[in-house]
Amino acid sequence: MADITASMVKELRERTDAPMMECKRALTEAAGDMSKAEELLRVKLGSKASKAASRITAEGVVAIHLSDDGTLGAMIEINCETDFVAKNDDFLKLASDCAALVAKHDPADVAALSALPMAGGSVESTRTALVGKIGENLSIRRFVRMQATGKLASYVHGGARIGVFLDRVGGDDQLGKDLAMHIAASKPKALDATGVAAELIDSERRVAIEKAKEAGKPEAMIEKIAEGSVQKFLNEVTLLGQVFVKAEDGKQTIAQLLKAKGASVAGFTLFVVGEGIARRSNDFAAEVAAQAAAAQK
Template identity: 40%
Template sequence: MSFTTADVVKLRKVSGAGMMDCKNALAEAEGNFERALEIIREKGKLIANKRADRDAAEGVALSKVTEDGKFGALVVLNCETDFVAKNESFVAFAERILNAALENKVESLEALKAIELEGTAIEALVTEQTGVTGEKLELSYYKCLSDAAVVGYIHPGNKLATMVSFNKEVEAQVGKDVAMQVAAMSPLAVDESSIPQAEIDKELAFAKEKYRNEGKPEEMIEKIAMGSLNKWYKDVTLLNQIYVKDGKISIKDFLKQNDAELTVTAFDRYSLNA
């Protein structure tokens, strides 16, 4: 055969495929490195086509921010099994995608898929890695935030990731605590003003119907329902939620303890288990 062990190692490093797959590809290509790489990519496309209807419900959710702390990104790379999701190579591949998003400050999922890593578009690399893992892979979700400060959090296990943006620079632990609050309590919005009116109307109608069914006087229902709505705001809006590490004060008050003008401007949360 017109190739060496060093060629196999090089092909493995470039493609991420297993040693035997690389050896077989080089053998089929009669030692031609570029052709061997193409063979591995073609294998990935073939496997991807065969597994297109499979459910890729496992994977990793990762978030990270730029060195200046002003731009953050969250990506989700899916696979079929938890076995692959926990594989170091799979996680490293997802991290490469995330780093590319940060380096290019990508604004959308489609833009991220089009970015090239070592001359190949990320979307094509995902297909290529399908051949390496033998499972359907899918880059399914991407979100970015930018502001005076952005903080990311990845829950142990890589199944849940969050990002939070702030209007001012924030002390590292404070930012992390708020990002962990988002992970733990899954808020619907930053505050009541950022909840879609349709959601508010739906919740209010639900409360009124509930109290009517309980036999409350009609003239009291509006007032009681509004009280229920205010309680709902405290449950589903980040700034009004009780800070879980304290149990007494709201997130809004927690932030004010650190800086009177500090507040959250946006957040994102993704859980593979939800």
């Protein structure tokens, strides 16, 4: 039997937001396999086991630079420790200036960007000086530079915590704006099913099969039920499959909207500040003690 440590339970708790004891049971059943334990929790708890994906605590901003003709742009995420600093004028200027440098110089990675000239020194020396001035650690996390096939649309939301770049082919500027706002609200993982990782699809299929078995569905129906669940999942996580947030009938998909407008989407990028590096703020040790005390009663 695998040794299930407190740190493993904590990690699974952060991933799923499931109760601590449920996490421990799932890890035990999965012999310590974190991914398998997460699947077991999803089978048992459903959507409750995916809550942590939307809980983002890292601070910072997304900045966008767009050329006048809308054919070239850059988007960057820069992180800091507190939301107070995320509103600091010097911090915001650093983000804006870095986005402009990415658009102009097309650096290969963060290290290349950090070496570019800025304010009589480099991006790195400017960042370091600002760390000393503000008193918080600041980091350049990621960026993207996009040369449009058609025309770029961009959108920044939530105090610059969410940023979207969209390459629109056909249609008009209003369509581009609506699509960018939709992406910010609905957060698709990919343009269509071909962009969704195979492991995610396989995971959805396994979860659907286990749920169908637990529900006592006939063996002959299980595969069909699983395929239906996978298709529903793909519609939920792909831009073209999602229902347009402004659809008057509540049914029109993005694919249908684009067809009606004689347009298409060549690609998009979505940045959410702190995505993938969420940290729980509550005291895990205190939670363990509280649950242990409750169990004794």
